[in-house]
Amino acid sequence: MKRTPAIDDLVLFVQVAQAGGLAGAARDSGISTPTLSRKMQTLEQDLGRHLFLRGPRGYGLTAEGRALLADLADLIPLKTRLSQLLQQDQTPEVRITAGSWTAAFLARRIPVRDTWAPAFVEATARLDIARRGADIGIRNQRPDQPWLAARRTRQISYRLYARSYDVEGYVALSRDAAQPPSARWLRDHHGDDIRATAGSVRLLADLALAGAGRVVLPCFAAADLPDLHPVSDPITDLGHEEWLVSHHEARHDPPVRAALDQIATILTKTGT
Amino acid sequence: MKRTPAIDDLVLFVQVAQAGGLAGAARDSGISTPTLSRKMQTLEQDLGRHLFLRGPRGYGLTAEGRALLADLADLIPLKTRLSQLLQQDQTPEVRITAGSWTAAFLARRIPVRDTWAPAFVEATARLDIARRGADIGIRNQRPDQPWLAARRTRQISYRLYARSYDVEGYVALSRDAAQPPSARWLRDHHGDDIRATAGSVRLLADLALAGAGRVVLPCFAAADLPDLHPVSDPITDLGHEEWLVSHHEARHDPPVRAALDQIATILTKTGT
DNA sequence: GGAGTGCGTTTCATTTATGAAAGCCAGCTT
């Protein structure tokens, strides 16, 4: 009969000790005095120590009981902290992984809700969703893993953009950055006329805005950059679908489902 | 069905979440998977939130579950800290209240034990023991409260002491200090020849050791001050009994009982 | 000094919690 006592029973010990008896602790805790009496007895047995002096005036503490109380007294503030914590339901985060432009596009259009909060995470590996590193992902093709749920949202097309029609040359991603298809296409077709490079596509757009050269952009991204104008037709080689992906099970999580619906609305309402 | 969940169940939630499923948590916690399954279900009901995504690969966390886990993760170190705390039984303190000289006398003679540690507390009010502010007290008369257990130890007698026989005058307690009978006796009989005063009896003895005057001391205290010599017969007006007092119930507390026995031995073996 | 009060424990019927075994399901292996 030497089990480790439950934390809740230790809390009751503190309450009994501080109340000076079972009656007071019963009022504080809502546990009946018979139960408290038995719990304190088994606690003493499990710990192998006499904690209380039972007298007609209530429960007094023994020397050992006092030593224990000193160690456990901070369980009471912990308990109140926990109950407060459980009352307030802080808005849960839904983790979204997407490419830079898609993330920026969503970030500008997701309405602020109190039912869930968006959390954009770096799309480091393609495995993010499978490994539960993210709840929602936006991919450029239908996922082949059977445990991923996916719905098609829109067709993505790319064009060349520039600050004005007389801008010459191109801006490209640095060679040491990850090379998405658009970057490879640019190097393949205009690699001999690159006027500037940057390590991120957002910086690339900034260069184009400064007139440093023409830039390949998905059309939807250009919608948020009114100072860039299309200077080419859609690049047929780069067009692709867009898929909204999530763990199949995650669809049963209300925040995730709400986020999926809202994101789908944003991605389908906004054409091209 | 909206009860506040038990702290131990919250710990189990963390264990399930961190283990990624019931099977792992069952190994960690020693609770069977059926019980864990039910506990997690009722936890979700009580909190009114979906915490888990139940899939064939185990338990995954929902967005809300992740938010809760972040708040509760530190319950695991708390639990380990508590179990370690309950393993080691730190030596309990027995609180002793006594007059200055008796406390000093005991402090020099109490053997160091690992079953209990002495803690001398200020004897501010006579009610210390009754109000459970101390476990053991040494009084100069039999207590009249019926709930105090008392045993007589020895007869205390007082003499005048001085560094040498040719020292003149007396040293006395300051008037603003509490006046024990010995101080009152000195003021009554030699109040016109006081050469120095101090606020505590220990300082008084120091003055006498410096030759500042004669001092009234209980004889047992003088035993620890070999440089002070008796310069009078015992003062009959000041003799009194000595009583070892404790709460009646406290006698059933092993550390207190051990302390009582050892103190009684010290106080009865050493005569006068 | 006898009734009253406050407190803790016991009794006992009821409720609740627990785990072994069986069942179930999805994915993986052969």
Add this chain to the structure above:
DNA sequence: AAGCTGGCTTTCATAAATGAAACGCACTCC
């Protein structure tokens, strides 16, 4: 495709916990 494996849930009999009521005890009040 049949069988296997790992993991969760349900069933069911058993064990444990719970609180109302009764009891006992010491002190207090009149």
